[in-house]
Amino acid sequence: MRASFSAQALFAGLLAAFVGFASSFAVVLQGLTAVGASPAQAASGLTALAIAMGLCGVVLSLWRRLPITVAWSTPGAALLAGSAVPDGGFPAAVGAFIVAALLVLVAGLWKPLGRAVARIPAPIANAMLAGVLFGLCLAPVRAVQEMPALALPVVLTWLLVGRFNRLLAVPAAVLVTAGLLWWQAPDLGAVSLAPVAVFVMPVFDTTAMMGLALPLFLVAMASQNIPGMAVLNVNGYRPDPGPLFTATGLFSLAAAPLGGHGVNLAAITAALCAGETAHPERSRRWWAAVVAGIGYCAFGIVSAAAAAFIAAAPPILIQAVAGLALLGSFGAAIVAGLSEPADREAAVVTFLVTASGLTVFGIGGAFWGLVAGGVVMVVARYRR
Template sequence: MPSLPALAAGLLAGFVGFASSFAVVLQGLSTMGAGPAEAASGLMALSMAMGLCGIVLSLWRRMPISVAWSTPGAALLAASATPEGGFPVAVGAFLISGALLVLAGLWRPFGRAVASIPAPLASAMLAGVLLGLCLAPVRVIAEAPWAGLAIILAWALVGRFNRLLAVPAALAVAGAVIAATVDLPPGILAAAGPVPVWIAPRFTWASAIGIALPLFIVTMASQNIPGMAVLTANGYRPEAGPLFAVTGLFTLAGAPLGGHAVNLAAITAALCASPEAEPDPSRRWWAAVVAGLVYVGFGLLAGAAVAFMAAAPPVLIQAVAGLALLGAFGNAMHAAVAAPAHREAAIITFVVTASGLSIFGISGAFWGLLAGGAMLLLHRLR
């Protein structure tokens, strides 16, 4: 049985992991063309997948291996255009991305090739993806001043004392504003249990290059690799390849139900792997197991969450999502411009990605990475 500190750490990790970014996930799925039923199915699939995957890996390795959905990946989806062909095309891209995760874990040459992508360019691409969503808290002031100020004030005040609870506090205030000002549909709580929706995937070259490839890169660079770093920093050194492969398999399992990607966690991993979770390092895996059970529980409530969000003004949900991503945006920008030798190429990657450029149906994230890579190659040749 888990100790009291491990139980508390797991409960906190599960709550923070879900509440701090599920608005981003819903925004991404909706942008990809998912309707309310498909979005609820996707949210349920992701919650179940990351919960069960974290439990399996923690029990297997007897280490606090936390798993999360790809928040940067969801932000990438939210910043992209709806693919031609709708959500089935996006699901096809999710499957391709999951297959690439499995391949990166099982085939070392491919994993090394992915790791060789310059970190400043990957960070700049992520920053360009996040910029649009991070502007939402500013836009909400113009569209709904009092509600927007209340949400931002809650985020700022709570964050002054506890950064982990800042976004959940903003979400709570947004929920209160919605409940007080929006006519919610009757029987909304009856929709708590979502019905899984099977989405037959469609595969196109444009979605493979413009959605699947950038989704795979940001998931690896912004989630899996930092997740391994957190484990290493706390004295755990599992072999990375099998962990990546297992998260890829769970991604493949959740994709036909609408889930975009699951991966190793970083922030919640720090909660479960730190000495505060359990003085005995050999028993900290209990915290990750508890967090996984919390995710599974939230998955069972995905229908009510989506129904509540669907009744709300989109700008309020976007504001919460933007606040949740400010830290990730700051970290990405810092990593992008920290090295002077890569700075110009990184800025080009950022600008092209943030521009929203779309050519041949391929999103700006791919073109930004391509433009930055070309500039970096030009500098090296010179």
């Protein structure tokens, strides 16, 4: 049966959930705290986001039978971390979260946006994906340089196992990483396993709408939803983006009163679930996204203990595992992006701008890479 479950999808989904949660939960907590959340409210927001993105990913993947991975807005959390507490305190921030979710919902119902996303040229989309993945693919090298005693066992495990079975290389590296994390974990006996849920009555403040809601919406669409669709397109999936954006808006709306700033389509973890890491057959990769969604929900339920456990390891070690898993996706994206000589210059510009980490108006390099590459491509084609 072509759509049957596979061990490869299981490992890819677990890795996606592990990387998605572990690599950025600290940014989420920092962002919520920066706009006035108490420790309990920040923990509630983390729990709400993890469960919302998990359930949204499971629902969309089962509904569409496609590897649709959902993540919290890491750029949005970074934007919050650089913001000040609004005049109305955290309730005003929650009001801004609700408005931002409503804007995403409206964008999902607006057909021209979906058509614009679907028309992104393949060389530009592939080069953008390569730029997004480039930083993570460098992480194994950085990890070996910074902490060879921890990173070398992970990299050597991946290399040696991959020599005999390429499909088992990343799962083996994950198991070694889990062992290292367990070895370094603090005493979790005093950490409560109960999920935290704190309802916040929203306050709709005009200043917070302009200073938080609108930037959160733009960041979610430009830095996450559009690149997330591009990752799906690169891997051969072309769903109608409107219903996907609408779904993420609805789940963001549900998480907002509990302190969640928003969920959206994933980009980096989407490459784990939509690429060959999940399965050689495209028709069987959606199981990886389902597993990732279940994993996110599990992390949300025990987010306090999970945060304490994962925080025991340096972030670069977690990123190194993701980088090893994404080397294949990075190579395929580079080859596809540069395959057309006529569009090669535009693809290179897209890659460089995306990989540069450029941020303008709070919008990340993935969006500006698409813009820069698109401009170069239009000028080149006009010249021809």
